Every structure is written in C-alpha cells, then in structure tokens.
Amino acid sequence: MGWVTLFTILVLILTQIFAVPLKSSNNCGYDSCNLGQPGKLNVHIVAHTHDDVGWLKTVDQYYYGSRREISPKAVQYILDSVIEALVDNPDRRYIYVEMAFFWRWWTEQSEKVRNIVKQLVNESRLEFISGGWCMNDEATTHYNSIIDQHSLGAEFLQETFGECARPKIAWQIDPFGHSREVGSLFAQMGFDGMFLGRADYQDQIHRGFEKKLEMIWKASANLDRQSWLFAGILPYGYGSPFTFCYDSQCSDPPIMDDKNLKDYNVPERVLAFIAEAYALSKIYATNHLIMTMGGDFQDKNAHEKFKNLDKLIHYVNLEQNNGSDINVFYSTPSCYLYALNKAGKTWTTKSDDFFPYAMVPASYWTGYYTSRPALKFYERYANNILQVTRQLNGFAQTNSRETIFVLSEALGLAQHHDAVSGTEKQHVANDYAQRLADGIDRVMDVINNAYERLLPKNNRTASTSQQFLCSYLNISACLPIEGQDHFTLTLWNPTIHPVIVYPRVPVTRQYSIRDPRGNLVVAEYFPIPETIQNLPGRMSSAQNQYLFQVSLPALGFNTYYFEAKAQNTKTDERMEHEKVKTTVNEACVLQNEHLRVEFNSFGELKEIANLDKNLVVSFSEQGFYWYASYTGNKTAPVIPSSGAYIFHPLLPEPAPVSLIRRINCTKTSTVQKASIIFNDWVSEEFNLYNGSSSLEVEWIVGPIPIDDNIGKEIIVRYNTNIKSTKKYYTDANGREVLERIRDYRPTWHHIVDEPISSNYYPINSRIWIKDDDRQFTILTDRSEGGGSMWDGSVEIMIHRRILQDDSLGVGEALNETAYGKGLAITGKHILSVDRPSDSAQFHRIIAQQFYMRPLATFSVPNTTTYTNYSNIYRQTWSALSDSMPMNVHLLTFDQLNPKQYLVRVEHYFELNEDEIYSKAVTIDIQTLFQSIGTISDMIELILTANLPVSDLHRLEWMTNDQQSSKVHVSQQYLSNVTTITLNPMQIRTFQITIA
Template structure:
C-alpha cells in the first residue's frame, strides 16, 4: 500500500483509496508564471501563511484552533478560507508549506473539495513550496531526519497531486540561521532555489548595500555543481511591507476606494506602496522583487487579504499611465525565481553558511543549539529506533509500513524549527516527546514481530518470548529484567559493517553470559555510581552494570544469553576500585592520565606516539544575562539567545573527587564535581576512543541566576584561532574566531558570537595532532581561545528573551531541575589519519546498535536448539566508506534504499576515493533485484527526469551532465563519489 492510502487511514480513519485520480496539466509550475514587464519594476506579490507545527500550542491545537487564549490560530480555517478565496478570482495565487498540517486537513475533505484543490494545483493557483512535513530547523537537525521529513511530505504530494504537486523551491523563512548542508540536500532533492527570511543584521545590511541579497550558494565542498542552489534573502523577513498587512491580526488601513466617502485613501496607499517597492528594489539586482503578503497563522479570513490585494494591484498598476514603473501582480516563489532565472544576470556566490545568526549586536541566536538537551537526545534516539524498525520490517518481510508511519510522522513533526530546536513552550515540548514515545511503542511491537520471524531455526521452534526495549539503560535501569533468572539481550547492528561494541546491562546479581556460539564470555560487574543512583525518577534497584563486549555482524543481530549464577566462587575480584588516587587508563591504543584530584592531564595515542596535554577539562558555567529586552544592550539569555553576563566562565566547583575502577573490559574514572555535575571517563578494551559520559542537573537556581553549563577541553594544541564543526552530521566547515567570511564582522559578544551548531563533531588541530570531540546529540559550542573547545551541554535560564516563546527555559522533572545525561567521544589522531576514525565513530553514534530484551523460560540448551542466535543480511563485505542510510519496505517486493559515501574529498588517502559495490548484496537475504530506478534524494522523481534551472555565477554555468535514463536491469553495481547519496526504488523478483 502506498503512503497516499495510509497517510489518512492510520490516524484519522479516512481512506484515500477511492480518491479521484490526479489530472495531468501543463498549467502548473513555471508554465503558469507571469514574468511581468521587462521594462518595469515587477513586484511579485506572494500570498502565504507561516504555520508553525507546534510552538506555543501543540500541532493539533494549532490545527483545530484550540486554546486560542494562548495564541489565536486555527490552520483548518486558514485552508478553508484560502481555498474559498482562490475560487472567487482566477488571478489569485496562494502557497502552502507545512504538509503535516495539510495532511490533516486533506484527510477531512470530500471528493468534491479534493477535486477543486487538485484543479487549483494543476492550474498553478495553489502551489506547494518546500513540501516537507514541517519547516525544519537547520541548526540542531541531523541530515538523516531532514531527508526523511522532506520525503514524507514529498511522497504525500506526489501520490495526491502528481507532477504539479512537486515542490521546486525551498522556503526556510523562519529558522534562526541557515546550514550549508540544508541547501546541499535541497539541491540533491532537485530544488531550483531557496528563500529564507532571517540573516544576520550585519550580513543583511552589507548585502542590501551591495545588491547581493540573492546569490548562488555553492553548498557542498564535495558535490560540485550538484550542490549549487540559488538562494535569496527575503526583504521583510517574511512579512509584508510596513502598513500593508491585511489580516485580522493587523491594524493597517484597508484600501478605501470610494471617492465619495471621507476616508478615501487610494492615492496615499498607492504612493506609499510604490515608494516601498522602489526602496526595496535598491537592494536587489534585477527589475524583479518579491513581497511576502502574510505571516504567522494568517489568512483565517482570506477574503480580507485578497480583497485588499485585488484593489492594490488594480490601483497601483493604473498609475503606469502616469509614468509609474511599478508593475504588481499575484505570484509565487517559483514564479519569482523563474523570472530571476530569465533575467540573464551574472550572480554572486557564497560557499560558507549563515551561522550564527544575530538580529542585533547582543542578540546571538546560539542558545537554541543546546536548549532542551534531553529532548535533543531523545529525538536522535528515536531516529535510531525508526531506522532499525524499517530494516527489521524489510528483512522479516512484515510489510508494516502503515504502522511505522506513527513514528515517521512524529519524527517529521519533531524536526520543526520550534521542536528539536528547544524553542517551544514546555507543554508543547511534552507533546513532542509524547508523540515520539507513542511512535516508539508501536515500533517496538514491529521489532518484536520481526524477531518472531528471524529468530526461530525452523517451523517446529516454539513461539519466541516477546522482545522489548529498555530505554533507560543509560541510567542503569531496566526494571523487567531485575532479579530475573534468565533473559536474552539481542542486539541489532544497523550498519553494513561488523562492529565490536561494549554494552552495559543493569543487574542486581552476577550472571553467566553466553555469546552467539554458546561460549561463556567475560562479563564484569561494575558498581552503579552514586551520581546515577540519585537521578530523580530512577526506580530501578540495579546496583551493578554487567559490562561485556559484543561482536555484531553487519546489518544483523547477535543474541547473548544471561543466566544467574547460583554459586559464585570466592575469587579475588578482578574489578579493582580505587578512590581519590591518580587514575591511569590504558589499553592497546590509548593512555589516559588523570591525577588524584580528578584533573585530566594527558591523552596519549600509543600507536602514533602523539599526546595532548590538558590544562583544564571539566564543567564550567556562564551566568545568563538577566535583561529586560527593552534595547539591544538589555537582551536577556533565553530559549533562543545565549548571552553570558560575563565572557569568563566559572568552574562549577573548586574541588572534585575521583573513583578509579579497572576491569578487563573497561577502565573508568568517575569524577564528581559537586552534587549536580559529574562525568565518567571510560576506556574500553581495544578501543581507539575515550568516552566521556556527562551528567548535569538539577542546575541550582536558588541564587536567582540562570546558568549555561559547558564542558571545556583546554589543551596545548596551537589551533591559531581555527576550529571545525560539522553541518547536520555531514560536511565540516572551518571556523575562525571573531571572523565572518562574507562581511566585516563587528565583535561585540566574544563568546556567543563564536558559537556554532555541533551536530556530531568539533575539532581543533595543529601540524601533528587533531583532537576531535563527537557528540551524541546536537549541541552548541566553539573555540573561545586557542587550544580550547567548549561545548554547552545544558541550560536553565530565569528570563524570557522576548522572542515569542513567552517563558524562560526552566525545565523541571520530579519537582526539581531536569537532569540530563549524554556522551562525548574523544579521538586523538594525526590530521592525516583522523577522518577514518571520526567518520566511522560518528556513524556508530547516530546509527547505534539497538538492544532488545526477552525473558526466557528455558535453559540455554533448549533455547539454542530452537532459536537462531546470530544472523546477517549480508554475505559480502561492503567497503568501509559505504553507509546504508535508508532501507524502507514499500510493498511485498518493493523497497526504497539510500546508500551514501560518507567521507569527504581529500579527507583520507584510501577512503576519500570513489567506491563501487553491488546493491544486490544488501538484498540477498530477501530476494533478487529485478529492477532499479534511481530517484532524486527526496524519492519523488526519477533522477533521469530531473531538469534544474541553469544559473550563471562569476561567468560559470551551474548546469551539470544529465544522467542517462536507461539502465540495464541486471546492472546493480553502484558507484558513489565522496559525500554522494544515491536513492533507488528497488523491485525484487
């Protein structure tokens, strides 16, 4: 069943199976555009609404118009009203963006209404722009989830509106800074352009002065022209020019056009509009400008907008006989872009990004890079479960895509720029988390069904015991297995490479652990730290963690059998615990030196004979600026804004305690700074990384100070003001302290002005050493002094920053401040060898092995006789630089697959080269490929049918060589270039 059916069926009980087929038309897209008058200033008036998929109210409350005392907004009424207004005048145009809302509305419509809407789309009068499930954040999102949420919306539009419903323009008008990777992904989806509404106040002024508000964004350092995207900064944010708002929320004067009445105002309104158009045109390079006529949740009474715009068009254009050069008409972003494309201009280009964003000298929107750190971690965890569920659904041939939709839809909503960003009200944050939790509950049932097919050795095997997820093992809690005599741990590896991974299982007693061959393996009992035991809300009674090393096959599982040890020999404990003494952690590759006061002193790479010395490592805090926001200098730190009262961070404690624990599997140093900050530094057997698990909270506020908590790594690396951060988990950009590549930057905020999104990694380096910190979620940070990296991990503010959310970022749980726990992975390598380590480690952090548990009634002998204990979908070894990004079963024999090369050009002598592999190797376990069709990244168009607009920048054309449409059916060999993602529809025989 296609998603066009289950989009409505799943949640709303309305089937689209019997809808009227989509009508083919040549009247949509660029064919429907008015290109204006080449001799005049053409004003493209774009009626639009910006509908946040949750912010001050939940997504469903916004849709229905509930709780309007919080914010008056009802999306269902907006769409009702806009469609009626389009029906009254064929010249009118309207665009819509957030498919998460449109899907809700569409599923409630009659066939007659759907037919009417389809006709508007076919005629180019209603146009879908961007077309994602939401307008996603760009700072704290991962590329995997950006692709997924766009694909979710694109598939709905394709299945219901055909070619005319395919978006071609990105419309990121409200996010708070813009990622280069976002633009690159949109280009790979086949988009022709991107428009956004927010740019740094200095950047905007410079561009407006130099008439470079529009440019060709060279958004990938690896994909060449395939990553180029025409990009424009909108002139008024995303609102109308001053005094020309005609919504019920606005106070601007309507067009009063009866000259017999006293308030007749047509001449004044026309003069003011013409002046506004001419003033706007000063910053733009052609005789085309765009006016965004709308704003947040507007057009609930669309007649009010359109009636006045009809008059405005009529009377402004009438002035052309009197010498006016202003020509105004209804348009869309696509038509505006097309007019710019036909203008024959040689455009400027840009190759960096639009971070960080500031709206005035003290207003850097860098706090939200970390805001709601727990939800940011939960969102990343949920994506891990989503991808694993899709894989298991495919390999078990369950064909339960309808059920997976619950989690897919929740993840689509979570990517919104007021969701994972952490800039929503607390009640809305709870709703986002609840949606993910509900989706995971459904997904866990699918995981259980998949294992019920994959585990049995034969048809005579008894039914499997239910598999379940324990999602609180990070705080040593899994209540269902507490005190159990036997249980299994089945671990799915979602990557296409085998991995060695150490797992921690919370227990109250000793167990014998058998691997997938039945052999007892080393499993060591480590005490649960006091910092963990006192986490509010922890109900588990486990006092120990059983730590063992799992050897996991590629794209498959291994099961480990736990059986309680009834007779424990009185042996000398192998695990050695030493409090308040120096702690040397060392394995075959790494040595970590920590002194008796808990200060990290050195990390040494033994294989490469390089070391980094630390002058400081640990927790610090900035006091949040407590301003009243009346002027720039009084800007407060809040959910959006990070503004420290002082540029000097204070240590959370002058003293710290250390407990050193050493076993054969792992060696750890638990360092407690105070009663609300601690970290556990771990080094695993044969590991090449140092793990830092941090715990922060409850952040105290009894001193009436908001606090921004960072972990700082101060080293002897001579970084020369340079540091490097990733974009959405993919390409890495060089940053220079107190510098912007495209304008003369005025240094005002020395800390927050140097913060960037860290979605997966940050590093500093010198000639011989590179220290990389990998994160398990999106965080903000930077290098405020040479040799130093700081990463903000948690925030608790006491002031609102007056940017809309209306409440301070003061998260609580169980009657006190929220406790957050996360991980940093430290890698010390030479610059030449670092890429292979941080690329692979980052993939394993976000595509983490997923553990499920099962209570087992029988002993190991009977269990092993009935059930498969290890299995892999792969029989071939795939190259290390290949990653399986998406495997989604569309039907019994149909699949969507995305594969990627996840190394950049020139990163590694071996793995930064093109790679070829057989796509059939991924499908050998389920069938033989009979046909493949390559699609755009959004999976809504055959790649061979893609025709993007050509742009000229610096005299160079953006056009690329067209892909051949014909592909031999038996040719399943795929070549990937660095950073390339390829998407295929695969049919099995």
C-alpha cells in the same frame, strides 16, 4: 549615492530584520508563470501563511484552534478559507508549506473539495513549497531526519496530486540561521532555489548595499554543481511590507476605494506602495521584486487579505497610465525565481553558511543549539529505532509500513524549527516527546513481528517471547528484567559493517551469560555509580551491572542469554567486586595498546597520548563551568536576555562548577575508567575499553541549582597545548565539516559585538582543533553548541537552566524540571587524538557508528534452559553475505510494498579527507538483498524519492565568473544493472523491485 537614499536603504534593511492578465494556466509549474513586463519594475505578490507545527501550542491545538487563551490560531479554518478565496478569483495564487497540517486537513475533506483542490494545484494557483512535513530547523537537525521528513511530505504530494504538486523551491523563512549542508540536500532534492527569511543583521546590511541579497550558494565542497542552489534573502523576513498587512490580526488600513467616503485612501496607499517598491529596487539586483504578504497563522479569513490585494494590484497598475513603471501581480516563489532565471543576469556566489544568526547587536541565537538537551537526545534515539524498524520490516518482509508511519510522522514533526531546536513552550516539548514515545510503542509491534520470523530456526512457527525496550539504560535501569531467572538481550546492528560494542546490563542478581555460540561470556560485574543511583526519578533497585564486549555482524543481530546463578550470596558478590581494582583520590593512568590517559590526584586530566602515532596532547584544564545568564538591562531594552533562543552570558568568563573534585579509578580486564565527581550535580566518567583507540566520556549534569536566582548555562571545556591559530572545525548536520575562525566571517567584515556567543556554532556530531601534527576531536551524542574561545581550547555547552525569557515569542523561561527538581541529563562524548591526516577514519566511521547504534531489545523467553532456547531459536544472523566498503553507509532501507524497496546508500567521506577512504567506491546493491531475492528492476530517484533522476531538469544559472550550474544528468539504470559507483559525499536513492 545621496544621504537620503543611503538612509532609506539602511532603514529598509533594518526593517527587514524586525492589472496584467495572468498567462493562461494550461500547464502547471514554470509554464504557468507570469514573468511580468520587460522594462518595468515587476512586483511579485506572494500570499502565504507560516504555520508552525507546534510552538506556543501543540500541533493539535494549532490545527483545531483550542487553547485560545494562549493563541486563537486555527489552521483548519485557514485552509478552508484560502481554498474558498482562490475559487472566487482565478487571478489569485497562494503557497502552502507544512504537509503535517495539509495532510490532516486533506483527510477530512469531501470528494468535491478534493477535486477543487486538485484543479487549483494543476493550475498552479495553489502551490506547495518545500513540501516537507514541517519547515525543519537547520542547526540541530541531522541529515538523515531532514531527508526523511521531506520524503514523507513528498510521498504524500506525489500520491495525491502527481507531478504538478512536486515542490521546486525550498522556503526556509523562519529557521534561526541556515546550514550549508541543508542547502546541499535541497539541491539534491531537485529544488532550483531556496528563500531565507533570516540572516545576520551585519550580513544583510553589507549585502543590501552591494545588491547581493540573492546569490548562487555553492552548498558543498565535494559535490560541485550538484549542490549549487540559488538562494535569496527575502525583504521582510516573511511578513508583509510596512503598513500593507491585510490579515484580520493586523492593524494596517484597508484599501478604501469609494471616493464618496471621508476615509478614501487609494492615492496615498498607491503612492506608499510604489515608494516601497522603489526602495526595494535599491537593494535587489533585477527588475523583479518579491513581496511576501503573510505571516504566522494568517488567513483565517483569507477573503479579507485577497480583497485588499485585488484592489492594491488594480490601482497600482492603473498608475501605468500616468507613467508609472511599477507592474504588480499575484505570483509564487517559483515564478519569481523563474523570472530571475530568465533575467539574463550573472550572480555572486557563497560557499560558507549563515551561522551564527543575530537579529540585533549582541544578541546571537546560539542558545537553541543546546536548549532542551533531553529532547534533542530523545529525537536521535527515536530516529535510531525508526531506521532499525525499517530494516527489520524489510528483511523480515512483514509489510508493516502503515504502522511505522506513526513514528515517521512524529519524527517529521520533531524536525520543526520550534521542536528539536528547543524553542517551544514546555507543554509543547512534552507533546513532541509523547508523540515520539507513542510512535516507538507502535513500532515495537513491527520489531516483534520481524523477530518472530528471523529468530526461529528452520522457519519454525515457534512462538517467540515479546521483545521490549529498556529506554532507561542510560541511567542503568531496566525494570522488566530485574529479578528474572533468565532473560535475553538481542542487539541489532543497523550499519553495514561489523561493530564492537560494550553493553551494560543493570541487574539485581548474578547471572551467567552465553554468547550466540553457547560459550560463557567473560563479563565484568561492578557497582552502578552512586551518581547514577541517586538521580531524581530513578526507580530501579539494581545496584550492579554487567559489562562485556560484543562483536556484532553487519546488518544483523546477536542474542545473549542471561541465566541466574544458583548462588547469589554477599560473599559471591564481594568476590566479583574484588576482581575490580579501584583507587580513590590518587593519580591514575588508563592505558591500553593504543591510548594512555593520565590524571593527577586532584582529578585533573593532564594528558592523552596516542601510542600508535607517538602523539601527546597535554591539558592545562578540563572540566565543567557555567556562564551566568544575562537578564536584560532597562538602559538597553533592545538586547534580549539569555533564553530558549539566545545565548547571552553576563560575563565573558565562566565560573567553575566546583573548585575541588574527587577521582576514583577502576580497572578491569575489559575497561579502565576514571570517575570524577565535581559536586552533587556534576560528574563525569572517562572509559577506555580494551582495543579502543578512542576515549568515551559519560557525564551527568543536573539538577542545576538556582537558589541564587541566577540562570546557568553549563559547558565542558578542554584547554590543550594545540596551537590552533584561531581555527576550529564543526560539522554541518552530521555530514561535511566547515572551518571556523574566531571573530571572523568569510562573507563580510565582522564587528565583534559579543565575544562568546558570536563564536558559537552548531555541533551536530563533532568538533575539533588541530595544529600541524595533532588533532583533538570530540564527537557528541546529540546536537550541542560550542566553539573555541582561545587557541587550544574547545568548549561545548551541554545544559541550560534559565530563569528569564528572551522576549522572542515563546513567553516562558527555559527552566526544565522533572520529579519536582531541575532536569538532570546524562550524555556521552568520544575523544580522539590523532594526526590530522589520519583523523578522518575516526570522526567519520566512529561518528557514524555513534549515530546509528545497535538497538538493544530484551525478552523473558518461555524456555527453561539455555539448551532448550538454543535448539529453537537462531542467536545470530546477518543480511549480508559479503562485507561492504568502510566508506559506504546504508542510509535508508524501507519496504514500500511486498515487492518494492526504497534504498539510499551514501559515501560519507569528503574529498581528500583520507588517503584510502576518500576515493570513489563501487558496490553491488544486490548484496543487500541476498536474503530477500533477486533484483529485477532498479530506478534511480532524486533524494526525496519522488522523481527519477533522468526526469530532473533544474534551472541553469551563471555566476559572476561565468561558471554554469548545469549538471550532467545520469541516465536511468537498466533493470539488469545493480552495480553502482559512489563518489565522496554522494547519496544515491533507488526504487528497487524484487523478482
């Protein structure tokens, strides 16, 4: 390869970082595709727009075009213009992705326009790609919400347009790194391929030289060919080729084809395009090339783009008369993929992921794994409420799906790659949170309607008191119950297994508590920590709280009745507090029958021992540190500062948040805890509950001080004596776990250009390190970033407050505030020490319960005594009459109409992960419907629930080692069969009809 050619390829790869008639469209889908001409270099022109459902403006502002001082973008006019331009020329094609916008636009159209659009869809001239409510982030999203948001869009497309609108391609052109699990989910959604706009610059250079920018992604270590997906990295990110952008916001020259004009430029433009096509052919493997023609919010005047593309296609193809072998035409990603499939080529494979992502050296997009931690948790909390609401709606048969849609839609928006990722402007983040709050408010009507049917005994029509949420229980505040003479706490368990939890109820007086059988509950009464009471914005006057153990039935509820005690004197309170043993600044040991946790008198964690297995992990350090944020350098302007996207520490070693710490140890009959205060803005509390084999850590961080004008990125670090040999393990979107090796990439020789952030990975639910005998696991309550900077060490970033933007578009510093101060957050991790061979039961079962927590609702009943209440209302109930296997999870239970339900069940253990739970398991779906009726029909669907599995026919691919991607398709279930088998990591989706 000559140096000129080599230089051309290198420049092209780095640039990526920053008149053949159409086949008659008698059919939609692949049958409508133009596959080009054999023996020519076929260029597929893909016209598109990328419309963020919120980023610099809110989703409403982007749709209508308001706040023009921020950006003039307006999606409603884009869609108006595109439809008109497609009608003008039957050769033109266009793709659209974000259903959040299209659904809104569709509701405003006349019947005439709708019929035109339906014809364009049926002719595959308007093609929906991905079809989710948004283009979801892949690092900070949970698989449950990814499935839901894609199902939301798929349902709209299916009901509106039918099979011709079913997306066959995933179009993830803007997310900042790509998850293997997301690839697996897309394969299970029936997609044939996935196109990426971003990949690490080192990876792209390596792949470009070897013509491996397109591959077969083996996206699951468990599902084999069911998870295989063709994946291609696009040549220009998702923009247009250099000098060929024809949108009104671009400055590139139009095609000026009047030879009488001084600026006639057809020959130059044609030669430039042909040169671009030849340059691409040096790094792509077939005689088919894709050229995206679009960008952010383009095509407000689609005629401008299409008029120039019409000319470009015409004049480039005319050159075939002069011997050119370039053949260019309008196409779509689906047709490009189909052409690749028909090319008869074998493909290289990939089995790891695309994290972390760097666009240029020393600039890793790993900060967004943690950015906006409060929003990241609130999204999880809202999803928890959504799943519980669907279950309650289904079991109580309230037929309230339209009301639930408000929260479903808000969560769909929240999955966007500039939403839960934390990479939006502050006012947009506020809008996402407000939408979630509004959705939660709406579904409370559904929850109340459901409990009105489930709570009264003997199907009475007794009026039940309104249930309400206490959203600030994480800061021990619940204003509606303060001072009440009596109130109830109802806990709904959304999992199909019984669980034990320890609710904490903040109070301003003392109560007796009765369980569902009327027995008095043994509850601990102790002060709410001052670190909680002093949080900015906390308005509660509660200074004490009750803690007690609760055993909840599977897929059901328990109600606990609180009745104020007649006497509530200071003496009574002192006597209650004296039952709690406390030490200050002394060495202490927390111990139950399973664990022993040792701290010294300086508040340092020294040891966690698993007493059942005789395993000990020693700690040389555990605590909180902060990285100073890099703020840019005029001598190296290409390397951005730390910001919403980028994590770029100024120094490789963080500083401790405090050189001293205080420790208080408290022991009761229910819990033993060590409270450690580092300073006035960082504290943590280790909780060891009776009977528990894991250790909970609750932490408070903030307001992060910035008086020194230094941005700070806060981590918690555990340094252990585990010999981890550079390896650590992180989950992908809450499901499968991937091995990470410090300073290493499986796909290419990684040049270490930034030693800290280049070793950060998304932690959606868990991270661990291990040696031959011991495994130390940390579960998280939200998505966070972290890694292992040296053997035996784990660090997790939990909060960020940065004073400078990273110049990647958001245009403002990530400096969150609340109540006039820096934002303070609370959070929780769960720690475990076990043998590697036994740890799966912990990090699978406990992590699932940690994610799908019981939903606590309160009420102030209109009864005067517990006896009166218990005579009228049921205090415990379960939808299940039989227990379900521990390796099965109920992912979705959604009532579609009075007689039909959508049900997803999954096996959430991996192959060979556990001796018992990694085996295939058989369940009877009828068990879920014992309280509703008899199943009369059951059809298995693909993951997005928009096609029967028996009707799915994915494209077949061949790998370089001659392996076929073909999968045996299961047959549609007969109406009288309700027993199914689940294999490890398998999700199965069913539409179920009740007799």
